[in-house]
Amino acid sequence: MSTPASDYSLAELMICANAAAYERDGEVLVTGIGVLQRIAASLAMLTTNPGIMMTDSEAWILSTPNPVGKRPDDFVQMNENWMGFSRIFDNVWSGRRHLTGGPTQIDRFGQANISAMGGDYQKPKVQMLGVRGFPGNSICHANSYMVPAHGPRVFIEGECDVVCTIGFNPDRLPKGYSFDEIDLRCVYTNLGVFDFNGPNHQMQIVSLHPGVTVDEVVANTGFEVHVPDTIATTAAPTEEQLAVIRQIDPHNLRSKQLKDNPAGVRA
Amino acid sequence: MNKQMSLQEIVGQLRDGMTIGIGGWGPRRKPMALIRAILNSDLKDLTIVAYGGADVGMLCAAGKVRKLVFAFVSLDFIPLEPYFRAARQSGNLEVMEIDEGMMLLGLRAAAWGCPFIPTKVGLGTDVIKFNPDIKVIDSPYDDKEWVAMPALKLDVALVHVNRADVRGVCQITAPDHHMDDWFVRAADKTFVTSEEIVEAEAFADPAQARLVFWERNYTTGVALVPGGAHPSSCSPDYGFDIPHFQEYNASAKEGGFAAYFDKYIKGSSEDEYQAKVGGLDAIRKLPQPVY
Numbered sequence: 001m002s003t004p005a006s007d008y009s010l011a012e013l014m015i016c017a018n019a020a021a022y023e024r025d026g027e028v029l030v031t032g033i034g035v036l037q038r039i040a041a042s043l044a045m046l047t048t049n050p051g052i053m054m055t056d057s058e059a060w061i062l063s064t065p066n067p068v069g070k071r072p073d074d075f076v077q078m079n080e081n082w083m084g085f086s087r088i089f090d091n092v093w094s095g096r097r098h099l100t101g102g103p104t105q106i107d108r109f110g111q112a113n114i115s116a117m118g119g120d121y122q123k124p125k126v127q128m129l130g131v132r133g134f135p136g137n138s139i140c141h142a143n144s145y146m147v148p149a150h151g152p153r154v155f156i157e158g159e160c161d162v163v164c165t166i167g168f169n170p171d172r173l174p175k176g177y178s179f180d181e182i183d184l185r186c187v188y189t190n191l192g193v194f195d196f197n198g199p200n201h202q203m204q205i206v207s208l209h210p211g212v213t214v215d216e217v218v219a220n221t222g223f224e225v226h227v228p229d230t231i232a233t234t235a236a237p238t239e240e241q242l243a244v245i246r247q248i249d250p251h252n253l254r255s256k257q258l259k260d261n262p263a264g265v266r267a
Numbered sequence: 268m269n270k271q272m273s274l275q276e277i278v279g280q281l282r283d284g285m286t287i288g289i290g291g292w293g294p295r296r297k298p299m300a301l302i303r304a305i306l307n308s309d310l311k312d313l314t315i316v317a318y319g320g321a322d323v324g325m326l327c328a329a330g331k332v333r334k335l336v337f338a339f340v341s342l343d344f345i346p347l348e349p350y351f352r353a354a355r356q357s358g359n360l361e362v363m364e365i366d367e368g369m370m371l372l373g374l375r376a377a378a379w380g381c382p383f384i385p386t387k388v389g390l391g392t393d394v395i396k397f398n399p400d401i402k403v404i405d406s407p408y409d410d411k412e413w414v415a416m417p418a419l420k421l422d423v424a425l426v427h428v429n430r431a432d433v434r435g436v437c438q439i440t441a442p443d444h445h446m447d448d449w450f451v452r453a454a455d456k457t458f459v460t461s462e463e464i465v466e467a468e469a470f471a472d473p474a475q476a477r478l479v480f481w482e483r484n485y486t487t488g489v490a491l492v493p494g495g496a497h498p499s500s501c502s503p504d505y506g507f508d509i510p511h512f513q514e515y516n517a518s519a520k521e522g523g524f525a526a527y528f529d530k531y532i533k534g535s536s537e538d539e540y541q542a543k544v545g546g547l548d549a550i551r552k553l554p555q556p557v558y
Contacts, residue, residue: 056558057558058442058443058558059441059442059443060442066558069557070557071557082442084442084443084444084445085292085367085443085445085446086371086445086446086449089367089368089371093368093388111392115364115393116355119356119358121393121397122358123355123356123357123358124355124356125356126356127347127351127352127355127356128346128347129339129340129341129346129347130337130338130339130340130341130364131338131339131364131365131366131392131393131394132338132339132366132367133338133366133367133368134366134392135366135369135388135389135390135392135394136366136367136368136369136386136388136389138391138392139387139388139390139391140387140388162393162397163391163392163393163396164392164393164394165391165392166390166391166392167391169391172391172392173391174387174390174391174403174411174412175405175410175411175412176409176410176411176412177390177391177411
């Protein structure tokens with residue numbers, strides 16, 4: 001039924017790992033912010049979880065995901081219902097959503113930053129987007145993250161310069177809340193898959209991509225990572241998955257997302 | 268009843284220090300002709316509330332903004348708005364940075380005459396740490412704490428629409444009207460620029476009337492400005508002007524905003540501006556973006 005692929009890129013491996021995040025989500029709105037994340041969401045919708053809902057990033061919920069990149073002039077997207085930006089909040093504040101974003105910083109509490117870096121808040125060294133919808137996403141529904149270049153500048157030693165999401169920092173836990181209400185799922189990087197289910201919500205290794213070592217992860221993470229006794233190797237994509245990915249991404253935009261588009265299995 | 272006004276008459280209604288909400292979203296359906304008219308005015312010390320794009324960047328670069336209420340400022344395909352970025356990094360911009368949904372709640376609170384709307388959005392984040400004016404309160408109904416998102420009362424809302432009649436019935440035929448209806452309802456006065464002025468009969472068909480998102484008693488004035496959202500998009504009439512945004516973005520590295528402003532906006536009427544960017548026919552042919 002499924003044939004493990006022998007020849008695949010690291011980007012394709014990360015797409016398939018991210019797609020697996022949604023298998024048991026049921027009927028939720030899935031938002032993949034970024035090219036790899038969107039391909040992953042589309043792959044899951046077309047294979048393991050047809051209950052997934054996706055938007056066209058403008059105003060419509062689609063019954064079939066749009067391919068990424070330029071589409072033929074005669075392409076007709078399959079709208080299912082109107083979903084303007086204000087209505088997105090009406091839906092997602094109910095919790096029926098799983099988003100995979102791409103933050104610039106993630107700290108040991110699982111808090112994420114897309115707003116600004118360095119300096120102080122009144123005069124940041126690098127202004128980025130602003131908090132966008134991250135505060136609401138983090139407290140209302142499931143969130144995962146993708147990191148294309150796993151390093152200590154992303155997984156920082158201290159707290160995020162601007163804490164855009166609620167995480168597992170005891171000092172910030174709101175009155176009446178427990179950490180069980182925060183649905184932070186997985187982080188997908190170019191080195192492996194991680195979650196925050198280690199001791200006291202410490203980030204831990206779930207799986208490492210083929211050829212990646214624990215030492216490499218430790219050296220590239222600014223805080224202590226929990227290393228469980230057994231660590232899986234991230235499952236290779238199947239030929240069937242790669243065929244669907246090629247339909248979703250006919251212009252091979254996935255090959256441009258990671259520096260030098262490395263192979264999934266290191267030489 | 269005739270609410271038609273010129274761009275100049277609208278800007279004449281604005282005052283220093285006002286709180287102004289701007290419709291649209293990022294690079295989409297921004298009332299840019301009004302922004303250009305403000306840039307050519309002496310207005311100053313404005314508090315701007317917006318899902319920001321080049322509207323916010325330009326107003327910041329021109330020193331018009333005393334305080335910015337924002338969740339993001341972005342041109343989407345150019346993720347980081349260059350002049351908003353410069354303004355923040357200069358340390359001279361007072362901000363209220365909030366979640367996209369908190370902004371919606373603040374506008375709704377203002378529209379409904381409530382001092383605040385409770386929400387869990389913002390809890391546990393720096394949104395409540397860096398905004399001491401946003402209070403966290405106990406609930407009379409449960410044991411949790413809640414963010415009391417304050418009303419974002421606007422003196423004026425500025426929005427750009429596809430069609431309007433002279434009485435102020437406004438229609439947005441674009442796929443999304445964004446939060447424009449809430450900006451309008453949160454404001455004491457609303458000034459609209461429109462691609463087209465039509466007869467009231469244009470809305471008689473129920474399918475057309477469904478694309479009217481606020482009632483005309485919120486609309487203070489309407490100006491006919493076809494192409495007035497340029498360089499942002501006004502779907503389905505035109506897409507955003509990618510080369511123009513790229514030039515605008517590049518100007519931040521070479522020449523600065525003054526060079527861009529002098530070339531396109533300074534002392535120019537909207538007709539003169541549009542002639543400089545290729546004319547209305549060229550604007551109307553700008554392709555729709557692919558997301």
